[in-house]
Amino acid sequence: MDFNASDAIPGPRTEDHLPHTAQAAVKIVIVGGFGVGKTTMVGAVSEIRPLTTEETMTQAGIGVDDNYGSDSKTATTVAMDFGRISISDKLVLYLFGTPGQERFWFLWNGLFEGALGAVVLVDTRRLEVSFDVMGRLEECGVPFVVAVNTFPDAPRYPVEELRTALDLIPEIPIVECDVRRRASSRDVLMTLMRFLHSIALSRALT
Template sequence: MDSAAWTLPPESAYVAPTVRRSAKILVVGPAGVGKTTFVDTMSEIEPLHTEESLTSASESVDDLRLTPAKSTTTVALDFGRRTLNDQLVLYLFGTPGQQRFTYLWRTLARNALGALVLADTRRLADSFEVMDRVEDLGLPYAIAVNAFDDAPVHTVAELREALDPDPATPVAVCDVRHEASCARVMIELVEHVLAASSAGRHAADPTVRL
């Protein structure tokens, strides 16, 4: 699958009539890791956001030390759409990052084909619980470390050693503000899901199978 095929098509509220298959992908990670921005960058339509303003009432439960500029948080989902080719479309569902909203993940994961786990090198430990949740949901996933401007830089090999995923799980570094970077990690995820499905490790719903 070539990233050149991911040229953003003219925006349309409707799926192309040639599309015959769809796949649901979760975008997950700790709060403030860039999930909403990722969906914004990848979506060919105006994304749907369910955000609320952060207030002093959340200070005791939300750790914003590394994201002091963050003023809103996703409370249900972010939703976007990306057409891969003339027959296949991806539906992107960004999950809430705040721990108190994770009960929604199981509902959002219904019939999902896989998940993209976004991580931050300034707080890699926060990703372990996210990875555990995705594994509990039975979803194959890829890990994309968002390259924040002030974050420590590590090689992919170092990140893989620190995160210790299954050897087959893709690990990459991306910048969620840039389409080509996001497309590259999404392609890795889709290829991983296809490999897992063909190996019999993930029984996808036939209505959303690639």
């Protein structure tokens, strides 16, 4: 999915400085396989002009990068994407999109450091690429939710079938989204924040 197809945020984007009412800033990472929509999601939802590190794809990636379902993709993230969204007057999320190609996964540990939570973007045409992503998050102790990006030509499955296929415990939320749409991407982030809140409450009661 191209960022150019994303919803435009009405009016000018805000300045880079934080709102004066902000009391807390949280780091969130957006992860997933190559071409699942991470750059698009960050770009669609960010209230500031997003920072991207996309480079034009070259012949060097042929036979190395899995571009299944992304034949029209001409650029790829080589370091990270960065954006920001205010969830409320007091809470701001800093969004870090990770590179999807396996050859850039060495960057993940640095991006995961200090992250409160993560969104795992999934393409139902190639669920298998999600296992390593979720495994890395679990190793780093980063809680996550799963967001199924609804590509037009991708098959749709009931949530419980996806949960079984991804081997997820019942507590981890799975939601559908269209990362080109700001409201849809924001709903995913709200699902993550509610999940993180429930984890915090559970820990406080034990």
